[in-house]
Amino acid sequence: MIEVPAHETGIVRVFAVNGDSRGCGTAQSFLTRLEQDPEDIAAEAVRLREMLGADQIDPTYTETFAVKDVADLGLSRYIATAMDVPMETLAPDRARLDALEGEVLIVLSRALGDTAQTLTPGADLTFIGAYKMAEVPLTGPVKAPPPDPMPAPTPVDEIDAPEEISTGRRTLIVGAALLIAALLVMIVGGSN
Template sequence: MSMLHIFALNEPISVTHTHLTRQKGEVAVLPPLAEWLGVEAIDTDEIELFAVNDLSDMGLSDYITLAFAPETAIPASTVTRLDALEGAVLLAPDKALSAPATPGPKATLIASLALAQADHGADLPKAKVAPLPSSAPPARHEVGPPLALYALIAMAILAALIFFVGWS
């Protein structure tokens, strides 16, 4: 079972490092998070680090529910603790940590939540892939000369008649 660990950071943090900032190509200089959590290494591509007030009106518990899909509803007491946090938080799934975290004085474990897992562990059958039908080129329909051409020919004939017959 994969877990998401939520840490309150007891140090002022001015950096934001989330899935969105990484997708935008932003590079953050991170504090020594591995040292703060008492682990050898952290996969920084899997964590989120941000100030809680970056969420504006959204509670941290709502953000976690939407972004990480906990396996069960977050318990009410944990929701209260999460939504009361101020300052910076670190969201770290198990796969981001090289070992179980033993946070020091610069980080406090607030909660660990089980994350939803795929409910089907077997290999799925290969889909039969049929080649797309080749579409015939669009039918071309003949387009007659434009109306202006007919008008020009009619005026030329009328001018020729007037010229040769004259104004009688």
């Protein structure tokens, strides 16, 4: 029997899948469950409840796979990497974990909900161990950075006045206007 306290977090439980239960369910990971139909997830929950003797379980937070699928990495290193369990925590069971063959079932605390329950795994599961995930230390409350202050409005007396038009430019504009006026007078005067 495995006691699970209410509101448990950060525990990874590993089970070897024995005998006739091997291959019963397809290999499942957190990612493959995202693509499953709700009916398949419900059926998986029933199967896992029976295997674990659990009151409730959410299969979304479980993995079932053949150990050979992580043979290159090793089961202990897979658990350390994928589940964020420190290698020091796995050290006492490392040889046993890496020697497992067949299928394993990994159950995270979240799979068991927030209520206390007692797991009574049947003959189709062998409990290997429970391992604490690494804790992320908090150094204090997380605060959002302060918003950028809005710039203060510029006083009217400090606003730059438009540049004065230079004398040469003014002469050019006046000359062009007089030329246009003279042309208009000639056109209108010539048509009478």
